[in-house]
Amino acid sequence: MSRTVVNVKSDVQAVLNELENKNIRNIFFVACGGSSAIMYPAKYVLDREATTLTSDLYSSNEFIHRNPRQLGKESLVILCSMSGTTPETAEAATFAKSKGAYAVALTNEPTSPLAQNADSVIKYEWGNDVDAFETNLGVLYQLVFGVLSVVENNGKFAKAVSSLENLQSVYEKALQYEKENARKYAEANKEEPVIYTMASGANYGAAYSFSICILMEMQWIHSHAIHAGEYFHGPFEIIDENVPFMILLGLDETRPLEERALSFSKRYGKKLTVLDAKEYDLSGIDEEMKGYIAPLILNRVLRQYAEELAEARNHPLSKRRYMWKVEY
Numbered sequence: 001m002s003r004t005v006v007n008v009k010s011d012v013q014a015v016l017n018e019l020e021n022k023n024i025r026n027i028f029f030v031a032c033g034g035s036s037a038i039m040y041p042a043k044y045v046l047d048r049e050a051t052t053l054t055s056d057l058y059s060s061n062e063f064i065h066r067n068p069r070q071l072g073k074e075s076l077v078i079l080c081s082m083s084g085t086t087p088e089t090a091e092a093a094t095f096a097k098s099k100g101a102y103a104v105a106l107t108n109e110p111t112s113p114l115a116q117n118a119d120s121v122i123k124y125e126w127g128n129d130v131d132a133f134e135t136n137l138g139v140l141y142q143l144v145f146g147v148l149s150v151v152e153n154n155g156k157f158a159k160a161v162s163s164l165e166n167l168q169s170v171y172e173k174a175l176q177y178e179k180e181n182a183r184k185y186a187e188a189n190k191e192e193p194v195i196y197t198m199a200s201g202a203n204y205g206a207a208y209s210f211s212i213c214i215l216m217e218m219q220w221i222h223s224h225a226i227h228a229g230e231y232f233h234g235p236f237e238i239i240d241e242n243v244p245f246m247i248l249l250g251l252d253e254t255r256p257l258e259e260r261a262l263s264f265s266k267r268y269g270k271k272l273t274v275l276d277a278k279e280y281d282l283s284g285i286d287e288e289m290k291g292y293i294a295p296l297i298l299n300r301v302l303r304q305y306a307e308e309l310a311e312a313r314n315h316p317l318s319k320r321r322y323m324w325k326v327e328y
């Protein structure tokens with residue numbers, strides 16, 4: 001086991017030990033942008049697994065201003081910020097603590113303002129070279145299944161951990177499988193002014209992050225992440241042969257929504273890119289975890305698509321005009 005994997009495990013365990021002595025009844029996921037997107041699958045896990053715990057997901061500043069009535073001593077607030085410097089997320093930790101809640105920060109920067117404001121910190125690693133187990137998504141799942149185990153005796157913690165330990169090799173096979181597709185996608189889409197994304201259930205966060213972080217923030221391409229269930233209640237009027245869609249198919253219980261949206265899109269659209277988790281080799285992932293793990297794989301593959309697109313468009317993923325540059 002690498003040193004960073006050992007650290008992640010002990011950070012998660014330290015939080016779980018703290019929770020043993022508390023009476024947690026509700027969980028609030030709080031973050032912004034890409035860090036918020038990673039929380040959608042965690043919320044899906046809680047909806048599917050929790051028998052008494054309730055959970056909800058908030059953009060950090062909305063969390064503070066909406067001030068949910070149930071936030072209090074029986075709340076666990078899970079905050080995430082890679083830099084730990086996003087002001088509204090750091091402030092949300094202080095706000096949560098002021099209400100008596102227990103605030104856990106997930107960050108790549110354990111000395112950051114967010115980390116300092118929280119009760120506990122779990123450090124995650126970031127970048128293409130780190131193991132899936134120690135990324136933000138990997139760490140958040142360990143925490144969520146750990147909380148389910150401590151608070152509700154849910155028995156899936158060990159299955160989640162072993163599946164996450166095997167995830168890196170699944171990523172590598174999926175990236176290899178999609179390599180040429182990603183390159184072709186970039187060539188075919190490099191001049192497109194707008195690209196929509198679509199998914200449901202555990203996978204919606206991956207579509208959301210590709211839309212707002214990759215296409216809008218990092219490529220300045222118009223986009224919107226459409227929920228596959230909502231597609232038929234407005235957005236489907238937009239599809240025709242000229243409108244590009246990135247459609248995700250996961251393995252969770254909402255897959256029929258994604259399949260329905262795809263089959264309609266195939267009737268009227270031509271520029272469809274489909275990432276289907278069914279096509280990937282998921283050896284090492286526990287059967288009961290596959291639906292939960294699929295968005296992590298789709299998210300990793302989407303990063304490969306993003307890198308190819310940035311290359312083909314000669315627009316680096318690091319390029320910004322406002323973020324971190326002007327007042328906002």
Ligand SMILES: N[C@@H]1[C@@H](O)[C@H](O)[C@@H](COP(=O)(O)O)O[C@@H]1O
Pocket residue numbers: 032033034035080081082083084085086089213217
């Ligand atoms: N794509 C994300 C943004 O959505 C986010 O606003 C920013 C700060 O995020 P964090 O709070 O995780 O440091 O980082 C990335 O660029």
